[in-house]
Amino acid sequence: MRKVFVDVYAHFSKDGVLTPISFVWIDGKTYEIDKIIEKKNAAAFKAGGQGIRFKCMVYGKMVNLFYDDGKWFLEI
Amino acid sequence: MSRVILHCDLNNFYASVECLYRPELKNKPVAVCGDPEPRHGIVLAKNQIAKIFGVQTGEAIWQALKKCPDLVILKPNYPLYLRFSKLAQQIYSQYTDLVEPFGIDECWLDVTQSTKLLGDGRKIAYEIKERIKYELGITVSVGVSYNKVFAKLGSDYKKPDAVTVISKQNYQEIVWSLSVSSLLYVGPSTEKKLIFHGIKTVGQLAQTPVEYLKKILGKWGEILWIFANGLDTTPVLPPLFDENIKGIGNSITTPRALVNFEDAEYVLYILADSVAQRLRRQHLKCTTIQVWIRDNFLFSITRQEKLSQLTYLAREIFKKSVEIFRKNWTFKTNVRSLGIRATDLVGEFEMQQLNFDYFKKCKLESLEKTLDTLRRRFGQFCVQPALFLTQPSLKSNPIDEHIIHPISYFK
Numbered sequence: 366m367r368k369v370f371v372d373v374y375a376h377f378s379k380d381g382v383l384t385p386i387s388f389v390w391i392d393g394k395t396y397e398i399d400k401i402i403e404k405k406n407a408a409a410f411k412a413g414g415q416g417i418r419f420k421c422m423v424y425g426k427m428v429n430l431f432y433d434d435g436k437w438f439l440e441i
Numbered sequence: 442m443s444r445v446i447l448h449c450d451l452n453n454f455y456a457s458v459e460c461l462y463r464p465e466l467k468n469k470p471v472a473v474c475g476d477p478e479p480r481h482g483i484v485l486a487k488n489q490i491a492k493i494f495g496v497q498t499g500e501a502i503w504q505a506l507k508k509c510p511d512l513v514i515l516k517p518n519y520p521l522y523l524r525f526s527k528l529a530q531q532i533y534s535q536y537t538d539l540v541e542p543f544g545i546d547e548c549w550l551d552v553t554q555s556t557k558l559l560g561d562g563r564k565i566a567y568e569i570k571e572r573i574k575y576e577l578g579i580t581v582s583v584g585v586s587y588n589k590v591f592a593k594l595g596s597d598y599k600k601p602d603a604v605t606v607i608s609k610q611n612y613q614e615i616v617w618s619l620s621v622s623s624l625l626y627v628g629p630s631t632e633k634k635l636i637f638h639g640i641k642t643v644g645q646l647a648q649t650p651v652e653y654l655k656k657i658l659g660k661w662g663e664i665l666w667i668f669a670n671g672l673d674t675t676p677v678l679p680p681l682f683d684e685n686i687k688g689i690g691n692s693i694t695t696p697r698a699l700v701n702f703e704d705a706e707y708v709l710y711i712l713a714d715s716v717a718q719r720l721r722r723q724h725l726k727c728t729t730i731q732v733w734i735r736d737n738f739l740f741s742i743t744r745q746e747k748l749s750q751l752t753y754l755a756r757e758i759f760k761k762s763v764e765i766f767r768k769n770w771t772f773k774t775n776v777r778s779l780g781i782r783a784t785d786l787v788g789e790f791e792m793q794q795l796n797f798d799y800f801k802k803c804k805l806e807s808l809e810k811t812l813d814t815l816r817r818r819f820g821q822f823c824v825q826p827a828l829f830l831t832q833p834s835l836k837s838n839p840i841d842e843h844i845i846h847p848i849s850y851f852k
Contacts, residue, residue, distance in 0.1 A: 407575060
């Protein structure tokens with residue numbers, strides 16, 4: 366399990382709700398987030414860190430995307 | 442109805458946060474230590490494995506390394522710890538609005554009213570413990586009791602990641618067998634006095650006649666007797682009620698020993714400047730200045746003097762502190778740490794006797810307030826006295842470095 370920092374395209378609603386739309390993987394490709402299943406504060410025990418955890422479906426695969434104090438990372 | 446108080450204590454706080462961010466250190470002994478370069482090299486926190494090796498908070502790095510040569514030493518990251526402290530407080534505030542912080546990693550919660558909705562104290566404590574572990578990745582010990590002192594004892598009783606309930610029915614069984622030092626406000630000196638009089642446990646303290654304790658410890662004797670018998674009724678107050686500031690002070694352990702008055706005056710100016718800034722920020726003026734001096738052998742003295750006029754001017758605080766320092770220190774030994782504290786505080790617009798210097802003083806106040814604005818906008822060192830350029834090795838910024846302030850139980 367490792368931690369990969371990524372660039373994220375996200376949407377901030379006028380109510381202040383943060384929703385990630387897509388992210389750029391290390392190979393430079395942009396991956397759309399199909400669905401956000403859960404949004405919760407959580408610790409990333411295996412990769413190390415803590416933040417708002419978005420459980421996302423990306424191309425049929427579940428990934429944990431964390432927003433940790435202004436930075437985004439994936440626990441993979 | 443009896444109160445339900447929780448005391449939540451984040452376990453090995455700094456070290457736990459560091460280990461969370463560095464999973465590779467999971468099975469290694471870790472200690473978060475101050476920077477040894479400016480002589481701040483003491484253990485600030487250690488993890489559970491380092492604890493097994495006997496590493497203790499407050500000891501020097503070399504002592505810790507002697508006990509545990511494989512100890513991983515990390516530098517502190519205060520902004521991160523403050524963030525975690527705030528996150529923990531956000532969780533607590535979802536159970537009650539009566540949350541009183543006691544330092545960066547401890548809080549009291551009065552959940553008496555919440556028990557009607559959320560279940561008893563034990564249930565709330567377990568829920569908080571699990572949420573902290575899941576959401577923050579660190580562990581917490583929770584003490585549940587009917588007063589603040591026993592709640593704190595409960596959180597210390599079993600660690601880490603545990604809940605201890607001390608009720609009116611079981612407190613004698615749990616608390617009374619503990620040594621007196623486990624009670625809040627029984628420090629090494631009080632413990633020594635109590636042991637000298639044959640009082641070794643909290644139970645013995647509770648059963649000693651209060652008049653006898655008063656004779657030994659003065660008014661503290663009565664307070665500790667109240668604590669030991671579970672009669673403490675201090676309310677849990679949210680920080681908004683913490684308006685009654687009794688003093689503002691800063692101290693520095695300097696990167697090198699201070700060997701003469703010139704060195705000391707340099708450091709005193711830094712301290713006076715930061716204390717004055719903090720006074721102005723709180724719209725307070727002081728009438729008494731205390732100077733604290735500690736030498737290389739860790740012997741310390743505190744001396745204080747009254748000012749003739751109310752002030753929050755750095756130059757006046759500096760002048761008085763130099764006066765106190767020169768009267769009380771002869772440099773038979775070199776100075777390791779220095780501190781200035783402004784006490785007897787009053788509001789900045791308090792009436793005071795006018796004198797011939799009044800208008801001059803108004804000008805100086807306006808000048809120092811302008812400096813505050815500049816520093817707030819462009820950083821602490823955007824404007825500085827020329828004196829600060831003379832000895833860069835002693836330069837320090839207490840305003841930004843000392844961001845975690847101790848809290849008193851008796852407000």
